[in-house]
Amino acid sequence: MSLVIPDDFLQVARMSEADLKLEIAILLFRQEKITLGTASQFVGMNQLEFQRILGRRQIPIHYGVEDFRQDLRTLEANDWR
Secondary structure: OOOOOOHHHHHHHOOOHHHHHHHHHHHHHHOOOOOHHHHHHHHOOOHHHHHHHHHHOOOOOOOOHHHHHHHHHHHHHOOOO
């Protein structure tokens, strides 16, 4: 799926495309709709970088068994060893 955000919307919001993607990832992560791994992958950064951003915003990191399983599936799908 593709989502088109008009440039004038980003200008009004005073955000770059990367900033908007980060805000979306943080929102979905806080709502527990996506895992830490999925959120960091969406914004194109490693999990540690994403965790640092969450820490600066005082957002708790909820990482349970299902998060681990999903991250493991992602690693296996990408043939990580």
